[in-house]
Amino acid sequence: MKNRSLISINDFTRAEHIRILELAGAFENNPRQRILQDYVVATLFFEPSTRTRLSFESAATRLGAKVIGFTDSSSSSVQKGESLRDTILTVSNYCDIIVMRHPREGSARFASEVAKVPVINAGDGANQHPTQTLLDMYSIRKTQGSLDNLNIAFVGDLKYGRTVHSLVQALCHYNTTFHFVSPLELKLPSAVKIDIKQRNLVYHQSTDLLEVIPKVDILYMTRIQKERFSDPLDYEKVKNAYILNNQMLDAAKPNLKILHPLPRVNEITTDVDGNPKAYYFTQALNGVFVRQALLASILGVVD
Amino acid sequence: MEREDIRKELKVSAIENGTVIDHIPSKNVFQVIKILNLSEYQDQVLIGNNLDSRKMGKKGIVKVSNKFFKSDEINKIALVAPSATLIIIRNFEVVEKKNVEVPDYAENIVKCFNPNCITNNEEIVTKFTVIDKKELKLRCHYCEKITARNNIAFR
Numbered sequence: 001m002k003n004r005s006l007i008s009i010n011d012f013t014r015a016e017h018i019r020i021l022e023l024a025g026a027f028e029n030n031p032r033q034r035i036l037q038d039y040v041v042a043t044l045f046f047e048p049s050t051r052t053r054l055s056f057e058s059a060a061t062r063l064g065a066k067v068i069g070f071t072d073s074s075s076s077s078v079q080k081g082e083s084l085r086d087t088i089l090t091v092s093n094y095c096d097i098i099v100m101r102h103p104r105e106g107s108a109r110f111a112s113e114v115a116k117v118p119v120i121n122a123g124d125g126a127n128q129h130p131t132q133t134l135l136d137m138y139s140i141r142k143t144q145g146s147l148d149n150l151n152i153a154f155v156g157d158l159k160y161g162r163t164v165h166s167l168v169q170a171l172c173h174y175n176t177t178f179h180f181v182s183p184l185e186l187k188l189p190s191a192v193k194i195d196i197k198q199r200n201l202v203y204h205q206s207t208d209l210l211e212v213i214p215k216v217d218i219l220y221m222t223r224i225q226k227e228r229f230s231d232p233l234d235y236e237k238v239k240n241a242y243i244l245n246n247q248m249l250d251a252a253k254p255n256l257k258i259l260h261p262l263p264r265v266n267e268i269t270t271d272v273d274g275n276p277k278a279y280y281f282t283q284a285l286n287g288v289f290v291r292q293a294l295l296a297s298i299l300g301v302v303d
Numbered sequence: 304m305e306r307e308d309i310r311k312e313l314k315v316s317a318i319e320n321g322t323v324i325d326h327i328p329s330k331n332v333f334q335v336i337k338i339l340n341l342s343e344y345q346d347q348v349l350i351g352n353n354l355d356s357r358k359m360g361k362k363g364i365v366k367v368s369n370k371f372f373k374s375d376e377i378n379k380i381a382l383v384a385p386s387a388t389l390i391i392i393r394n395f396e397v398v399e400k401k402n403v404e405v406p407d408y409a410e411n412i413v414k415c416f417n418p419n420c421i422t423n424n425e426e427i428v429t430k431f432t433v434i435d436k437k438e439l440k441l442r443c444h445y446c447e448k449i450t451a452r453n454n455i456a457f458r
């Protein structure tokens with residue numbers, strides 16, 4: 001994967017995804033190696049995302065790399081009206097790889113075409129966030145032993161949830177049975193179902209979380225935002241139907257794990273946190289190993 | 304051509320050699336001219352619009368003297384005028400008639416419908432892959448969103 005950009009989860013093949021996940025496993029066993037000490041990583045955050053930025057910077061720093069960049073566009077020349085093209089061309093001179101987050105969809109793809117160094121997309125608007133997808137895949141594979149033939153439920157905002165869309169796309173390569181649980185207003189868009197249908201995979205749609213819990217290996221929770229509803233009354237009607245509490249897990253399979261891209265607001269009650277099925281904080285830690293694997297393989301220091 | 308059509312045809316003068324693009328939806332005539340870059344063309348270009356058509360109600364027609372388009376050039380207009388027919392004229396005679404075909408790719412013709420797409424916010428050449436020719440669905444190379452017939456717009 002040397003010198004290749006990672007913009008969309010589909011830029012890498014199934015075999016390449018697995019290779020990254022295996023490498024991430026090696027970094028989990030040995031997270032502090034100074035293999036990137038001759039490299040400069042630029043983290044360009046045109047909109048703030050503290051969690052993602054810290055995860056990348058932790059990954060880079062633990063491998064000995066120097067990190068430069070900015071944390072939001074108000075503190076950079078973008079504020080003065082500089083084009084994305086010019087910013088990327090300039091920063092390319094100072095670093096070996098760019099990690100970027102930008103509020104507009106397609107910005108990372110464009111940057112990768114302009115830049116002289118590879119680009120990792122850390123989120124382009126509502127479009128893609130492939131490193132999140134890879135860390136989700138890592139977490140599923142690690143807790144279930146394999147990515148193949150699992151029953152996976154996605155719960156909450158399936159209409160606007162970018163992390164859900166990319167993960168569904170990626171899991172279509174692994175014979176997944178999907179369970180989509182959401183209010184009708186926030187159903188999975190049909191464009192995302194195209195891949196599922198093309199591969200003749202089974203999917204179920206439901207509005208009832210409790211009914212789905214006993215059937216699945218992974219429960220992927222997301223936040224339902226009030227702003228997504230045109231009528232506030234519609235939000236009031238559904239807001240409590242998709243909150244997971246500890247008691248609801250009584251009928252769950254023993255291997256069930258709960259994932260969440262974080263930040264959580266109230267969609268998982270805190271009494272779940274002590275349950276061994278809660279995996280969302282470990283999932284965030286896994287993000288560091290996956291990002292180490294990506295930095296190291298794209299910079300060409302591991303194969 | 305039927306007599307009525309021929310009579311209407313004469314509203315726009317005949318050309319000796321070149322290409323006639325017929326059955327263009329009236330509202331898209333100037334788009335076709337733009338896509339084919341005819342404003343830069345140095346030879347005769349005859350344009351008729353809002354002509355009566357039995358097939359389409361109103362139609363536009365463009366006649367370009369001494370120009371025989373390459374197929375990738377002409378297929379671009381299928382995006383704005385899928386109903387268009389091409390008539391090749393030599394010596395005032397019709398030598399060939401064909402329909403336009405929707406291309407596999409569209410570069411810098413279509414505008415991405417997504418207002419938050421980077422192509423609508425920076426100077427960038429738009430690129431689309433046509434994923435459904437019949438329903439006319441195009442996937443943006445940048446934002447990956449699908450622009451379809453009902454929300455298609457042109458640059």
Ligand SMILES: [Zn+2]
Binds near residue numbers: 416443445448
């Ligand atoms: Zn776009």
